[in-house]
């Protein structure tokens with residue numbers, strides 16, 4: 001063995017390692033090619049007539065556009081808040097021992113996940129026509145307690161909020177359910193053994209712990225909701241960002257620059273929402289052991305992937321259960 | 330006062346579906362005594378503990394803690410199920426310590442301990458904190474009050490779990506294999522806390538594989554197998570001189 005030892009190789013000691021860094025020639029080439037392509041595209045886009053950059057600049061901060069962006073953001077936030085609350089209720093119903101509540105929740109999910117959101121929004125828009133008047137009374141008799149036109153006075157904005165929230169609640173219910181199931185059963189037992197009520201156990205112990213699993217896919221849902229708001233023209237509401245930019249482009253016979261304006265605003269709002277998500281995730285990661293906290297990234301993307309394709313959280317649920325098992329030693 | 334035991338279980342039957350896990354279990358634990366429960370895996374030890382604080386409802390028999398029927402109210406011959414609120418109130422007086430600690434990971438050690446006293450018994454926060462710090466001192470962890478459980482060793486977590494249960498001022502403590510999840514060198518620190526608790530006069534029911542603890546601290550020993558109590562008596566006698574063949578073969582494996 002001694003003859004194979006090369007005297008120029010450093011003897012092992014605690015001295016810092018001095019070694020030539022491994023080179024990645026393929027990686028470097030690839031990066032250069034991409035950079036060149038991007039530069040070429042940007043250069044071309046900047047000089048191409050069809051983009052009509054002066055119009056983009058002119059309309060980017062147009063009052064109508066900024067207002068529409070604000071309305072889109074409000075629509076997103078309000079419908080998500082409502083959807084999260086409804087989703088929480090639906091998830092808890094689904095997990096209760098009560099077969100009636102279970103069935104109601106299951107049917108809701110079946111209905112609202114099984115039909116396209118666009119179709120649902122059209123229905124919401126027609127509710128006023130379908131239920132011109134509703135009479136509460138005793139069936140098969142002439143006894144009527146009162147008659148009302150329930151959708152006559154509902155503002156289109158609020159109808160849009162309801163339409164988006166009712167659809168989204170079905171997806172949120174599955175995300176919340178996956179989150180709740182990811183909390184180890186011992187947590188519920190420990191809380192109940194201390195004399196805590198079901199409500200206290202849920203609100204103080206289970207839900208806060210499930211947040212870590214719930215927030216990443218919910219962030220996804222918020223961003224997806226931001227874009228879904230562009231469908232509410234289906235029920236006749238036209239003050240949000242997409243409808244507004246389409247209307248303006250129809251007036252001035254310029255499609256592309258206003259699409260760019262809309263995209264810039266969507267990107268801007270998305271970026272703001274992502275910053276918010278980052279801080280929420282940090283808050284709910286408290287108490288997670290340090291080496292675990294750095295691991296959360298791949299876990300989150302895994303549960304994203306499982307929830308996203310068909311929107312069924314069932315897969316996401318089992319996935320998150322599997323990951324949480326690892327955490328609980 | 331043998332007529333007024335802390336726990337009286339008579340002919341307890343517990344089924345999961347068609348699987349009868351507890352078959353006619355009768356156990357009495359006097360005030361201030363330490364009862365140890367041993368037996369092979371799957372014999373129903375955890376299930377029996379969970380029946381005592383009504384985490385599981387029983388299918389047959391009667392169970393009293395401190396003279397109160399658990400989970401039911403008896404009027405004449407009829408039993409009436411208690412409301413969840415009343416059951417919670419009964420549970421609040423019974424401490425439970427789990428094999429996997431089950432501390433709340435999103436709360437600091439101190440928050441873990443004051444959670445139930447402030448929310449369930451409406452103790453003022455300041456008073457709850459003062460009690461919690463005393464208890465932490467007692468289990469030797471006062472310096473860890475602000476730390477999250479994830480940063481503690483298993484032995485430290487279990488001592489916090491004991492402190493958390495004690496914060497509710499229970500009249501009875503249930504331990505379900507409190508040292509089974511611990512590295513061998515950490516078992517001692519938890520057993521020491523339990524010994525101290527026993528000496529202070531706490532009534533305890535301890536499911537354990539620590540035969541030494543049972544012999545030293547236990548006032549009575551129950552050997553359970555297949556959902557029945559096979560043998561019981563003074564721990565020193567049962568351990569030294571088991572009468573039943575099943576007890577003998579079990580002890581020969583764990584000793």
Ligand SMILES: Nc1ncnc2c1ncn2[C@@H]1O[C@H](COP(=O)(O)OP(=O)(O)OP(=O)(O)O)[C@@H](O)[C@H]1O
Nearest residue numbers: 345348350368369370371372373374375376377506
């Ligand atoms: N919630 C449940 N549903 C169905 N079966 C259960 C449930 N809890 C326990 N059992 C069954 O009851 C039997 C007794 O379980 P138990 O946990 O009480 O045993 P144990 O004596 O505590 O065992 P161990 O030493 O492994 O903890 C087992 O066969 C178990 O599978």
Ligand SMILES: [Mg+2]
Nearest residue numbers: 374375376505
């Ligand atoms: Mg057990």
